[in-house]
Amino acid sequence: MSKALGLGLGIIAAIGGFVDIGDLVFNVAAGATFGYQLLWVIVIGLIGIIVYSEMCGRVAAVSGRAVFDAIRERVGFKGAVVALVSSEVVNLMTLAAELGGVAIALQLLSGLPYRWLIAFAVLAFAVVIWVTTFEWIERIFGFGGLCMLVFAVVAVKLGPDWGSVGAGFVPHIAHTNRVLYAYFVVGILGTAMTPYEVYFYSSGGIEDQWSPKDLGLNRANAILGYGLGGTLSFALMITGGALFLTHGIAPEHLGTVALAAEQPLGRLGLLLALVGILFAVGAASIDTVFAGAYNLAQFCGWEWGRYRDPRGAPRFALTWLVLLLLALGILMTGVDPVLLTEYAVLFSVVALPLTYVPILLVANDKAYMGRYVNGRFANVLGLIYLVVIMIVALAAIPLMIWTNVGQN
Amino acid sequence: MSGKEIDIGLHVLDHQLLDKDGRRCGNVDDLAIEGGVGEVPEVVAILCGPGYWGPRAGLVGRLAGWIGGGRKVRVPWIEVRKVDSAVELKRGATELGLGRGDDRLRPYMDKIPGARR
Amino acid sequence: MRTLSSFLHREVVTESGRSLGRCYDLRGELTATTLRVTGLCIGRRALLEHFGIRAQKPQTIVPWEAIVRIEGKRIIVHDDAPAP
Numbered sequence: 001m002s003k004a005l006g007l008g009l010g011i012i013a014a015i016g017g018f019v020d021i022g023d024l025v026f027n028v029a030a031g032a033t034f035g036y037q038l039l040w041v042i043v044i045g046l047i048g049i050i051v052y053s054e055m056c057g058r059v060a061a062v063s064g065r066a067v068f069d070a071i072r073e074r075v076g077f078k079g080a081v082v083a084l085v086s087s088e089v090v091n092l093m094t095l096a097a098e099l100g101g102v103a104i105a106l107q108l109l110s111g112l113p114y115r116w117l118i119a120f121a122v123l124a125f126a127v128v129i130w131v132t133t134f135e136w137i138e139r140i141f142g143f144g145g146l147c148m149l150v151f152a153v154v155a156v157k158l159g160p161d162w163g164s165v166g167a168g169f170v171p172h173i174a175h176t177n178r179v180l181y182a183y184f185v186v187g188i189l190g191t192a193m194t195p196y197e198v199y200f201y202s203s204g205g206i207e208d209q210w211s212p213k214d215l216g217l218n219r220a221n222a223i224l225g226y227g228l229g230g231t232l233s234f235a236l237m238i239t240g241g242a243l244f245l246t247h248g249i250a251p252e253h254l255g256t257v258a259l260a261a262e263q264p265l266g267r268l269g270l271l272l273a274l275v276g277i278l279f280a281v282g283a284a285s286i287d288t289v290f291a292g293a294y295n296l297a298q299f300c301g302w303e304w305g306r307y308r309d310p311r312g313a314p315r316f317a318l319t320w321l322v323l324l325l326l327a328l329g330i331l332m333t334g335v336d337p338v339l340l341t342e343y344a345v346l347f348s349v350v351a352l353p354l355t356y357v358p359i360l361l362v363a364n365d366k367a368y369m370g371r372y373v374n375g376r377f378a379n380v381l382g383l384i385y386l387v388v389i390m391i392v393a394l395a396a397i398p399l400m401i402w403t404n405v406g407q408n
Numbered sequence: 409m410s411g412k413e414i415d416i417g418l419h420v421l422d423h424q425l426l427d428k429d430g431r432r433c434g435n436v437d438d439l440a441i442e443g444g445v446g447e448v449p450e451v452v453a454i455l456c457g458p459g460y461w462g463p464r465a466g467l468v469g470r471l472a473g474w475i476g477g478g479r480k481v482r483v484p485w486i487e488v489r490k491v492d493s494a495v496e497l498k499r500g501a502t503e504l505g506l507g508r509g510d511d512r513l514r515p516y517m518d519k520i521p522g523a524r525r
Numbered sequence: 526m527r528t529l530s531s532f533l534h535r536e537v538v539t540e541s542g543r544s545l546g547r548c549y550d551l552r553g554e555l556t557a558t559t560l561r562v563t564g565l566c567i568g569r570r571a572l573l574e575h576f577g578i579r580a581q582k583p584q585t586i587v588p589w590e591a592i593v594r595i596e597g598k599r600i601i602v603h604d605d606a607p608a609p
Binding site: 410418485 | 526527528529530532533549550551552553554555556557558559560561562563566574589592593594595
Binding site: 063064065069072073076077078080081130131133299300301302303304309310311313314315317318367368 | 418419421422423424425431432433434435461464465466468469472493494507509510513514516517518520521522523524525
């Protein structure tokens with residue numbers, strides 16, 4: 001496979017991987033509540049995920065360590081147990097939320113009952129991951145997810161006031177409703193920097209046998225892939241702001257997000273939006289379930305790999321199967337996927353330092369990294385983001401209680 | 409005889425074990441040290457399995473270790489080929505009693521169509 | 526037989542009762558066939574080192590020969606052992 005093709009596929013996968021149910025829920029809801037005022041938060045989250053993905057991709061390329069290997073070696077066994085348990089809990093909640101999103105998209109496309117579609121979706125994912133090679137999964141979901149680009153067209157077609165869109169990119173504090181504003185800041189940062197993304201990204205680098213030669217590819221993948229994914233987040237927030245804020249609608253249901261595409265573009269727009277959501281959230285489901293299996297397998301030292309068939313990595317395969325079944329169980333209780341998404345994002349924010357601190361430590365370790373240790377630029381950014389992460393991690397739960405999970 | 413100075417807890421403990429074919433077959437969950445006060449102490453074996461990592465994490469760890477089957481595998485240090493970012497071994501995992509969980513599960517996986525791609 | 530984990534986080538105390546801090550790692554000498562234990566890495570700098578943060582001064586190593594006895598949760602060393 002040529003380098004350019006590899007890069008292209010990597011970027012497409014990253015777009016699909018970046019935009020998940022958390023982005024759909026938080027960005028559109030933030031747009032509907034505060035217009036374009038929170039666009040700057042997406043930029044901050046985006047730079048954060050790029051900085052840390054580049055770092056853990058570099059650690060993977062140079063030292064051959066995935067994130068959870070590094071966590072266990074660095075923060076000690078006990079600390080790693082805490083990190084493992086919390087990351088698996090958050091991962092499972094995220095997985096259930098993503099699968100719920102897939103079921104909603106299927107329901108809107110087919111009109112069949114939601115519960116049947118949950119079971120169908122979980123079964124379909126289990127079969128697809130079991131029999132299909134990851135190359136094909138990546139391509140199918142990557143290209144399907146590109147339909148999400150329809151939201152960029154929608155955002156432009158809705159004719160937002162570009163002056164206020166521009167003003168939204170300047171960091172500022174809202175004049176009214178500051179607590180809810182802070183809640184959205186935490187949520188948007190959390191969903192942009194969701195930990196499963198770095199677990200998945202770094203393990204992928206090891207599976208692709210990255211070496212220091214591939215550091216350029218790593219950087220391009222992180223910047224372009226997440227950068228383009230971030231553009232979609234802008235589009236979602238602008239759409240939310242242009243459509244729902246002016247009409248005074250709160251998009252409580254995921255379907256409302258897709259309906260946003262119908263107004264300016266008609267049936268075709270709606271169809272593209274639903275297919276895009278289906279594949280983007282589907283890709284995120286697969287990334288999440290693999291991230292959960294990676295973490296456990298790396299912690300225990302088992303054989304793992306998305307390119308390995310179930311025979312080649314039996315306990316890894318069993319882990320993702322069990323995770324899918326647990327997520328099915330959670331969804332069958334009838335919990336609302338949108339609410340589940342909000343909880344998943346906020347709890348993941350609380351657990352963020354456990355993921356990002358070890359990455360920063362290892363990326364600075366000369367014994368592991370040799371001359372590829374963090375430069376001053378990466379360290380300054382890394383440290384700034386560490387402070388940001390600590391603050392939002394501490395603020396997440398109080399804000400969740402204070403705003404009643406964003407209800408007021 | 410002079411060797412390379414390393415911090416054992418940092419550069420060996422909790423690292424990945426790879427067998428002679430590069431198969432991932434566990435972690436260094438603990439190390440056995442022989443030789444007391446007044447002797448020259450040496451690391452004599454790699455200790456592997458829930459029976460060894462359980463006690464390292466308090467009550468929760470013991471419980472998890474017990475659920476995990478409490479298995480203990482001892483790999484003599486003489487089996488180590490190289491200490492790098494992973495600890496590489498001279499023989500195959502099955503021979504050394506490592507990676508048993510994967511080996512036991514594989515026949516069941518094989519019964520489901522599509523397990524081999 | 527002792528295990529590596531049984532040394533970690535133990536307090537290191539001199540015979541006259543002065544605490545030198547905790548043991549965060551064991552220093553070893555790795556050859557092609559053996560891994561010998563040569564000392565205890567103690568004190569806060571050893572902990573920082575463990576997290577990959579290098580201090581200006583190197584961490585304190587108490588040579589293995591300085592150990593008098595190992596009792597319960599403490600490691601007793603000679604009075605003239607290097608202190609951090």
